[in-house]
Amino acid sequence: MAVKFSMLPFLFIFFVLVVGNDKKSSPFVFIKHLEGAEKGTKSQGLDNLRQYLARFGYLNYCFAPNDQENYFDEELEAALKRYQINVTGKLDGPTVSQMMKPRCEVSDYQTHQV
DSSP states (O other): OOOOSSSSHHHHIIIIIIITTTOOOOTTGGGGTTTTTTTOBBBBHHHHHHHHHHHTHHHHHOOOOOOGGOOOOHHHHHHHHHHHHOOSSSHHHHHHHHSSSSSOOOOOOOOOOO
């Protein structure tokens, strides 16, 4: 006697375990809590934003811990404006969403060190 079974439970488990669990965290999730930052803001994590913008060619920056790392200054604003499509100079929702998307490690364009 042949055993009959439904594929439905197996498909459900596959969907839940494989497809539904595809919630890979962005390595740039730190940016989310900085949403709303603009020139003049002092906030923990702005040094990470500087590193992000430098990594992808928008800012000449070498990490050297100091009090200004977490201050949103003119240099950081200019780099953010170079990154933005709809230029506001503020770390707004659309910019944060774009920054959190997965991407390769290749710079968007080359900065020239002097």
